[in-house]
Amino acid sequence: LSRFHKLYPGVVVELVSGTTDALLKRLEAFDVEAAFVSQPFSATGFETMAVFEEELVLITGRSVASVTRPGDLAGATLIAFAQGCSYRRVLEQWLGKGGVLPSRSLEFSSYQAMIACVAAGTGFAIVPLSVLKALRATADVRQHALPERIRANRTHLVWRGTPSVALARLIEMLGKG
Structure with missing residues (x-):
């Protein structure tokens, strides 16, 4: 997130924490655009990307x-x-x-x-x-x-649907390691 902020200082990132289940519920309700969650979790209806171990x-x-x-x-x-x-x-x-x-x-x-x-x-x-x-x-x-x-244990980035431009940049950055 620090690297993302340096690359895209104009993007406002709001960070919230919670249990995996609570974050997935917030995603379902469209309260957050994406979440970092750890295994095990059920991601039915979500896109996922393994980010780190x-x-x-x-x-x-x-x-x-x-x-x-x-x-x-x-x-x-x-x-x-x-x-x-x-x-x-x-x-x-x-x-x-x-x-x-x-x-x-x-x-x-x-x-x-x-x-x-x-x-x-x-x-x-x-x-x-x-x-x-x-x-x-x-x-x-x-x-x-x-x-x-x-x-x-593996942590994933999880989101729903087509990502916003900002989220797409985060996904791209994370994919490059």
């Missing part, structure tokens, strides 16, 4: 020695965005396949709050490694590798 990591308090399977989190608290978040969905599916339900869930609206809560030893979360690094929080929590099938 992220590595997801499980984080816990520093006192947690090792998490290699869902059972290692039995009785712990899930710290996550609200229902509708793709990352939360991935984590809950992994836990469910291992027969684990979190003892409770705490919902937050920012990575900073989630990471601070995990660092305080309250529970566990799933976050992009890039976010941990950008927030300089890698030393505050313990990172645990997730299985490969859920570790690598």
Whole structure:
């Protein structure tokens, strides 16, 4: 987005955040023209373009020695965005396949709050490694590798119908890498 703004300073970009499901609903209602959403999601009626990949990591308090399977989190608290978040969905599916339900869930609206809560030893979360690094929080929590099938996550640009000139330029720019 920074590069797009430099190339097209006259285009006003309004950035809103939300869970994948909430952003897709806003697209359906024509409240937003496009959205960046992460897998898994259903894009019936939308155009999509894979934009980048992220590595997801499980984080816990520093006192947690090792998490290699869902059972290692039995009785712990899930710290996550609200229902509708793709990352939360991935984590809950992994836990469910291992027969684990979190003892409770705490919902937050920012990575900073989630990471601070995990660092305080309250529970566990799933976050992009890039976010941990950008927030300089890698030393505050313990990172645990997730299985490969859920570790690598792809983010897509999603839109509906014929893009505006501005959106077409964004799509073109993203396509060039």
